[in-house]
Amino acid sequence: MIKRVGNFTIKTLSSMAPSQYYLALYCPYKLILANAFKFNPLLPLNANAYFGSIIHKMIELISKNVVVDEKTFSINWNSLINSKETELREKGLESIVPIKYFVNDFALKKNQVKAIMHKRTASTKYLKDKSSNTYYTEKRLENQNKTIIGVADLIIENDLGVIILDFKSGKVYSNSVEENKETELVVKKEYEMQLKLYAHLYYLMNSKYPQALFIVTLSNDFIEVKFKEYECKEIYSEVLEFLAKVNLAIINEDFDKIAEPSAQNCKYCLYRPACNYYSTWLINNFEYVNDLSGILINITPFNNETIGIQLYMGDKRILINGLSILLKGTLNSLIGKNITLYNLKKAKQTLNATANNFTVVYES
């Protein structure tokens, strides 16, 4: 299917989530586009991201005591996989179904979730006496005027205080730093900020800060995110300021100041097809990303049910192979027009590229 972005309306942001702040910092325009499309991505995520949402849901069900044994595990796991695969088919992503063949370490991750179910929750000093714990899953945290709203995966209250936990199914550490000749792992900045914001929102709702913040990984590690109360307050003030700045740019239609196209910012931005800053940037920087844009000049069918196309990008002629033969009819009608192909596999040291399961074509 060849897609078209169509008209969309940019509106001021009524609120933002702690999990969005860090990514939007580098290009606030990304948040504006996401809001305009009601956070429905214009490009597919990778298979691991879709799988991550299944894992996250399973851990939530374990926390809620819905998944407690092999039988309930199996029922819920299969149901989540089936509905995710239906969703993928509806999105035109049947090429990554069954999902188990397209994600990294499917069996290992499934077993890790099962191990979490068997071990149940925490082994931290804050949860010594389990009988006094009260668990709140998917707990909404917000400020008074509801401009910052987040959902903490799990909040546990007991006689020792309150702890906030967030589950992460992917990589938790950004890198390691050398300190006193020892290597120290550093939690990703976005996760640290997210939890500190949760801590401040919790304070605003309850007039007290939590005792501790934890990231819980798939291997059931509890990674403590240390915090000082003033840090949480500072991040919260920064987010309010950021939200006001973005809304002012929207009101003044002054997007030039907040759109920041670059390989690092744009490579995985799911709103690239709607971003005119990206389209302009891509013309001179296509070698740094996996997208190509140009005038369609030729279509060649091959025997293996695929087609190859040729594009003119300025004075350069580019070949792209591996597209489904099903696109031939629509592409024929676009000869002479500009199209953009996202998520290609580029050949090294040439301009040529190959389509894959995640390639999407947009009429420009």
Ligand code: SF4
């Ligand atoms: S494509 Fe790049 S410039 Fe455009 S919104 Fe996304 S990150 Fe920002």
